[in-house]
Amino acid sequence: MLTLSQSIFKAYDIRGVIGSTLDADVARAIGRAFGSAVRAKGEQVVVIGRDGRLSGPELAAALAEGLQAAGLDVVDLGVVATPMLYLGTHVLDAQSGIMVTGSHNPPDYNGFKMVLAGEAIYGDTIQALYQAIINKEFSEGAGSYRTYDIADAYQQRIAGDVKLARPMKIAIDCGNGVAGAFAGALYRALGCEVIELFCEVDGTFPNHHPDPAHPENLQDLIRCLQQTDAEIGLAFDGDGDRLGVVTKDGQIIYPDRQLMLFAQDVLTRHPGEQILYDVKCTRHLAPWIAERGGKPLMWKTGHSLVKAKMRETGAPLGGEMSGHIFFKDRWYGFDDGMYAGARMLELLSREKDPSAVLNALPQSVSTPELQLQLKEGESFPLIAKLQSEAQFPGSDQIITIDGLRVEYPDGFGLARSSNTTPVIVMRFEAESQQGLQRIQAEFKRVITAAKPDAVMPY
Secondary structure (H helix, E strand, C coil), X not given: CCCXXXXXXXXXXXXXXXXXXXXXXXXXXXXXXXXXXXHHCCCCXXXXXXXXXXXXXXXXXXXXXXXXXXCCEEEEEEECCHHHHHHHHHHCCCCEEEEXXXXXXXXXXXXXXXEECCEECCCHHHHHHHHHHHCCCCCCCCCCEEECCCHHHHHHHHHHHCCCCCCCEEEEECCCCHHHHCHHHHHHHXXXXXXXXXXXXXXXXXXXXXXXXXXHHHHHHHHHHHHCCCCEEEEECCCCCCEEEECCCCCEECHHHHHHHHHHHHHHHCCCCEEEEECCCXXXXXXXXXXXXXXXXEECCCHHHHHHHHHHHCCCEEECCCCCEEECCCCCCCECHHHHHHHHHHHHCCCCCHHHHHHCCCCCEECCCEEEECCCCCHHHHHHHHHHHCCCCCCCEEXXXXXXXXXXXXXXXXXXXCCCCCEEEEEEEECCHHHHHHHHHHHHHHHHHHCCCCCCCC
16 A cells, blocks of 8 residues: 655655655655656656665665556666766666665665656656656556666766876765765776775765765865875765865865866856856855856756756856756766766866865855754745845845845855755855854844744854
């Protein structure tokens, strides 16, 4: 008997807890619904893959059964990083794919990232899958099943594109996520000497959480750079679509600063084009892009939303503070942590002191992402209330494309509702510690006025 919780149908993907909101029956039903949507687009083949989570084999098998029952031919890539699944939808005879992945969530989570007829789906399209399952609106058929190993094609495609100016010695930390199965070989193919940390794929994540957006998960890599002669450190999330970068002296180069280097390079081949970045990124990014002849475009957070906007604008590069970097320049426009790492090494290999180049990128005092924890259903109404009522004296501009980003002469504050969990994500940046505290105090004032019992994360 299928028990289906609408709560697993998130903004950009489907995500649930194994044995609670996600099991083989749910995966099979999702396969039937997604397969029916693919058939409705006039397509016949779908590519699937899975990360290293323990629940992956059972969910992927059930998913394949559901897709075949909807009449689709399934090409199973087996254990791959999410970007390798995306590549499959470009180089195999299939425009649609489903990746079974829990990304950077705890071990008991899993989920599905979906590409339908060449587009990363989100929002209403994901909710439509839920409705199709509830209403049993499925196409019928008996599709075929075959396996395919895409690892060589993936490595050769990148090694054929990225050329290092000199060999480099690097350290990589895969956090026991699925990138560990591929990243070391990839960078060796580019001519690097590679020190591997936690590259054994292990769905229990025994060493640290596979999420390079959080500083505590980068401490092993920082130590490794201190204790060895590696020049630079790269870190990846659980399914390999996000990149973290650490310098020789232990500085974390957050993705909004990585984007500066990438934009500078990409704009040499695409002068005057738009460069996309999300609302969490540093205020130094827009002037940097403009000074190099590009058009900065701030957009909503969310990998599916950025991909859709890149398609609409034709932008050759996009990126998010969380570590998703999207190259349309020389690549396919999807987010790929390992490819972004290769492009980073290509640029740094031209430098005598890569860390000095990274550390010289503009920077202010800033906070990592802070989370205001709320109850289910509270975050969006609270943000809507702040957007309509909150006053910020002394601010230059209030941006509401995704939450509330308030620009000051010396910094900015951001509060936006997470699309995946009941939290408000906050981030602050300023020219001084005093400025940072002042902007944080302003946000505390308006949030506690709107919700007196809010427990602020700072």
